[in-house]
Amino acid sequence: MTAAVIHGEGLGKRYRRGLTVDPGLRHALERFVKAPLSAFRRKRDETFWALKDVSLEVKEGEVLGLIGRNGAGKTTLLKILSRITKPTTGWAEIRGRVGSLLEVGTGFHPELTGRENAFLSGAILGMSKREIERKFDEIVAFAELEKFIDTPVKHYSSGMYVRLAFAVAAHLEPEILLVDEVLAVGDINFQKKCLGKMGDVARAGRTVVLVSHQLNQIRRLSHRVIWIDAGGIRRSGPTHEVVAAYESAMASGDSSLPLRDRASATNGRFLKWEIVGAPSDQPHLLSTLGPVTINFVVELSQPVINGEHGIALFSSDRQLMWARAVQQLSLQPGVHVFSCTFPSLPLRPGPYHWQVSLWDNGEMLDNWDCIPEMTIATEVHQHHMDEWNGILNLPASFSHHVAEEISVERAPRI
Numbered sequence: 001m002t003a004a005v006i007h008g009e010g011l012g013k014r015y016r017r018g019l020t021v022d023p024g025l026r027h028a029l030e031r032f033v034k035a036p037l038s039a040f041r042r043k044r045d046e047t048f049w050a051l052k053d054v055s056l057e058v059k060e061g062e063v064l065g066l067i068g069r070n071g072a073g074k075t076t077l078l079k080i081l082s083r084i085t086k087p088t089t090g091w092a093e094i095r096g097r098v099g100s101l102l103e104v105g106t107g108f109h110p111e112l113t114g115r116e117n118a119f120l121s122g123a124i125l126g127m128s129k130r131e132i133e134r135k136f137d138e139i140v141a142f143a144e145l146e147k148f149i150d151t152p153v154k155h156y157s158s159g160m161y162v163r164l165a166f167a168v169a170a171h172l173e174p175e176i177l178l179v180d181e182v183l184a185v186g187d188i189n190f191q192k193k194c195l196g197k198m199g200d201v202a203r204a205g206r207t208v209v210l211v212s213h214q215l216n217q218i219r220r221l222s223h224r225v226i227w228i229d230a231g232g233i234r235r236s237g238p239t240h241e242v243v244a245a246y247e248s249a250m251a252s253g254d255s256s257l258p259l260r261d262r263a264s265a266t267n268g269r270f271l272k273w274e275i276v277g278a279p280s281d282q283p284h285l286l287s288t289l290g291p292v293t294i295n296f297v298v299e300l301s302q303p304v305i306n307g308e309h310g311i312a313l314f315s316s317d318r319q320l321m322w323a324r325a326v327q328q329l330s331l332q333p334g335v336h337v338f339s340c341t342f343p344s345l346p347l348r349p350g351p352y353h354w355q356v357s358l359w360d361n362g363e364m365l366d367n368w369d370c371i372p373e374m375t376i377a378t379e380v381h382q383h384h385m386d387e388w389n390g391i392l393n394l395p396a397s398f399s400h401h402v403a404e405e406i407s408v409e410r411a412p413r414i
Contacts, residue, residue: 003095005176005207006058006081010090012231013051013076050076052231054090063208065222065239067215067246073231074211078102078178081209096207099126099174101166110154114145114164117153121168135171142193143167163190170197177201180211195220215243216389219349219380240349241287244377247316248351268304268358268365271297271335275374286345287377289395293341296356298366304331309338310357316350316373321391346394349376 051073058064066074079085081092082100108117118139122132132139140149143163153161179198195217202208202221212218218225218239225242227235235242274283276293286292296311307329313321324340338356354370381395382388 002059002061004057005060005095006056006092006209007094008057008081008090008092009055011051011054011056011077011080011087011092012049012089013073013080013085014047014049014088016047049231051080051087052089054228054231054233056226056233056236058207058209060207061205062224063202063210063222065218065225065243066209066211066228067213067218067225067243068228068234069250072228074228075102075180076231077228078180078209078211082178094176096175097126098176098178099169100178101169102178102180108153108161108165111152113152114140114143114149114156118149118164118168121165126174139164139167139171142171142197144190159190166194170194170201174206176207176209178209181213215247219243240379241285241377244285244349244351244375247349248373248375267302267360268298268300270356270358270366270368270370271299273297273354273356273370276339284372285375285377289344289346289378289393291341291343292345293339294354296338296340296354296370297335298338298358299335300331300333300365302333304329304358304360304365306361307331308359310355310359311338311340312355313374314353314355315391316352318353321347321352345376346378346392347376348382348389348391348393349378349380351375 054073054077056064066077068074076085078100079102080087081094082098082102084100084102108121112120115136118136119129119132123129127135140146143160143166145160145164148156148160153164156164198208198210198217198221208221210218210221222239224237225239226233227242227246235245273294273296275286276295278285307327309326309329310323311325312323315321326338352374354374355368356370357367358365376393378393381393382390
């Protein structure tokens with residue numbers, strides 16, 4: 001059984017709002033003369049919890065993704081784990097050499113050259129001089145700064161600066177790597193290189209805790225994900241499920257208010273929808289690529305003689321994925337269940353919206369944008385590069401063999 005290399009219990013960090021500066025004796029006396037009673041008033045101590053009661057465990061060789069909104073507490077957690085910040089409550093135990101990529105470029109001096117800063121930054125990150133010398137050519141080639149490595153970094157562009165900083169940090173070989181949003185640096189081509197390097201680190205069996213807002217990167221690299229919200233753990237589990245739930249919450253505005261009732265329909269009204277066989281606590285989450293049946297429940301107050309039922313599926317940005325109409329329906333008053341069965345819904349993971357309608361003799365009885373939305377949380381079977389990710393998420397097997405000798409007639413050269 002793989003041992004845990006990171007173990008935290010009840011971690012919390014409380015901060016004080018604002019900064020109180022000692023005004024000095026002169027200003028204190030002036031304030032006392034102007035408002036003598038204010039000196040005896042106790043100032044209100046305004047504090048807030050950036051992180052509260054967070055417990056986690058990370059196994060050796062595991063890649064853990066941390067997701068959540070800005071200010072949720074992700075960076076605070078990494079700072080506690082990297083020993084930069086002391087927790088207010090709780091404790092954390094880490095077994096192994098830790099490398100932190102929390103602030104790219106930490107330790108760079110503007111007057112020093114790229115070469116000098118590489119050695120300085122490497123030393124700060126825990127690398128020996130011999131180790132830096134051995135990796136130096138690889139670092140420079142990765143940063144693509146061969147012509148400028150002996151130029152003071154104060155003359156670097158922002159892109160050159162972050163390329164060198166990431167290259168130095170990425171070639172450190174710790175047993176545990178804590179990464180905070182550094183894959184967002186540089187241009188798109190360099191981001192691809194960063195992602196590839198992080199993939200190499202993960203495949204090398206090192207333990208990685210990764211914070212990123214780029215969810216495709218989280219899906220691609222992480223074995224497991226923790227969703228942090230308002231300083232606490234909102235959800236933890238398999239990558240595709242947690243990321244899909246997070247995307248769904250963000251797409252819908254994550255409102256905690258109860259769903260508003262729709263205006264009453266006179267003759268027919270859709271009541272609810274569900275995925276058949278889905279977990280009772282997640283009736284609108286699809287986590288399988290196998291056959292799936294969707295039920296839509298409708299209530300009729302009068303017969304439908306010549307009915308038509310429309311059904312459509314949209315992506316979160318309202319792109320039509322699929323639609324169908326069923327015609328010549330004859331229905332009696334009461335509650336009916338419309339079922340639609342698919343051999344598979346091989347769509348890219350994320351939030352989707354169903355829209356259903358019911359007509360009778362050309363008159364619309366009801367048209368409903370189904371609430372809540374459907375979240376697809378299947379495993380990803382897509383290209384490793386974001387620009388080649390399509391709409392479909394089709395699993396496919398690959399094989400190859402040596403072709404038998406085939407006689408091919410070639411066209412004569414002109």
